[in-house]
Amino acid sequence: MIVAGIDVGSRAAKAVVISNGSILSSVICDTGPESVKTSRAAMAEVLKGPGLSLDDIQYVVATGYGRVLVPFADENISEISCHARGINWYFPSVRTILDMGGQDCKAISCDGNGLVTNFIMNDKCAGGTGRFLEMIAEVLNTSLEEIGELSLSSRNAIPFNTICAVFAQSEAIAHFRKGVTKSDILAGLHEAIATRSLNLLKRVSIERDFSITGGIAKNSGMVAKLKEKVGLDPLLCEDPQIVGALGAALFAEERCNTSVQGMKIHYGYADGTGDYFITIDSGQCDGCGDCARVCPAAVLIVAREDGRHPKAELKEEARKNLAFLCPGFYSCSDTHKINCHSVCPKDAISHSW
Numbered sequence: 001m002i003v004a005g006i007d008v009g010s011r012a013a014k015a016v017v018i019s020n021g022s023i024l025s026s027v028i029c030d031t032g033p034e035s036v037k038t039s040r041a042a043m044a045e046v047l048k049g050p051g052l053s054l055d056d057i058q059y060v061v062a063t064g065y066g067r068v069l070v071p072f073a074d075e076n077i078s079e080i081s082c083h084a085r086g087i088n089w090y091f092p093s094v095r096t097i098l099d100m101g102g103q104d105c106k107a108i109s110c111d112g113n114g115l116v117t118n119f120i121m122n123d124k125c126a127g128g129t130g131r132f133l134e135m136i137a138e139v140l141n142t143s144l145e146e147i148g149e150l151s152l153s154s155r156n157a158i159p160f161n162t163i164c165a166v167f168a169q170s171e172a173i174a175h176f177r178k179g180v181t182k183s184d185i186l187a188g189l190h191e192a193i194a195t196r197s198l199n200l201l202k203r204v205s206i207e208r209d210f211s212i213t214g215g216i217a218k219n220s221g222m223v224a225k226l227k228e229k230v231g232l233d234p235l236l237c238e239d240p241q242i243v244g245a246l247g248a249a250l251f252a253e254e255r256c257n258t259s260v261q262g263m264k265i266h267y268g269y270a271d272g273t274g275d276y277f278i279t280i281d282s283g284q285c286d287g288c289g290d291c292a293r294v295c296p297a298a299v300l301i302v303a304r305e306d307g308r309h310p311k312a313e314l315k316e317e318a319r320k321n322l323a324f325l326c327p328g329f330y331s332c333s334d335t336h337k338i339n340c341h342s343v344c345p346k347d348a349i350s351h352s353w
């Protein structure tokens with residue numbers, strides 16, 4: 001079975017192809033102005049290595065900022081869930097994740113199965129994100145790849161009172177003009193970002209086995225500062241930037257393995273109101289079809305074309321559009337006395353935010 005995951009982020013698109021739980025190929029490409037084109041290019045690139053075509057891929061899960069704009073995806077899942085699932089593949093003992101991406105930063109708690117138990121996100125301010133560091137690198141006339149190592153050579157880190165993208169950039173320019181070294185400016189900024197990340201982590205609880213994912217986890221200076229602030233050695237995987245795409249691929253594999261008894265399948269999305277999941281416990285579901293009959297949005301179906309016992313599923317065409325079709329369990333219950341959850345005799349459907 002060959003499946004794929006694609007993570008269309010604000011700064012980079014990542015794609016991973018896996019076969020029976022092993023990575024066949026992975027790529028990281030720059031995100032262009034059009035997410036649809038970017039996703040096609042990233043997928044073409046990741047398939048090139050193992051000599052595959054899209055027809056060889058059984059299921060594709062998209063995640064990331066541009067996940068709803070991946071035309072060939074069978075389903076989209078929030079990057080929070082995908083990062084937790086991806087890191088669990090590398091390090092099953094990890095319970096705390098700091099995902100430092102191109103435009104936001106998230107602290108995530110997960111369980112031993114890679115399921116999210118709590119998360120908090122900072123997406124209000126660009127400070128401390130990949131884009132912010134890119135801006136600082138430009139101001140200091142250096143490359144993004146170099147800033148981590150440069151910060152490590154600092155002897156006298158300049159304290160920054162803010163990492164507000166606008167103020168910190170002006171502060172950095174002012175220090176640079178006064179002759180402060182690049183390494184001292186960068187060390188001060190990394191310190192400020194690490195302090196803010198620590199505060200984010202504290203809000204979800206910090207467990208001993210923690211990991212950093214996202215592009216910034218490749219910045220050695222940032223990792224060193226975080227290690228110092230958190231007081232723990234982070235577990236770092238080979239390429240922390242592909243963890244979201246890997247998690248998406250692992251979800252894709254799970255979807256194809258629905259014959260596994262007792263498997264709980266999560267269909268979901270994340271929007272401004274949070275993460276929403278409809279979970280169907282296929283071990284409990286007896287295929288009666290009541291949920292599909294009462295669903296006002298007609299998103300559910302009970303079918304199996306390969307001769308296996310029918311189970312409730314989300315319709316293929318509804319998977320990409322769940323956010324628009326199902327208003328969420330509470331809204332649905334307000335307007336419809338009967339819904340998928342209330343009619344299920346096996347208590348096989350649940351909803352979570």
Ligand code: SF4
Nearest residue numbers: 295297326332339340
């Ligand atoms: S909550 Fe309502 S709209 Fe959503 S799947 Fe269930 S019955 Fe359908």
Ligand code: SF4
Nearest residue numbers: 285286288289291344
């Ligand atoms: S109502 Fe419950 S048992 Fe019946 S098909 Fe739907 S999920 Fe399965």
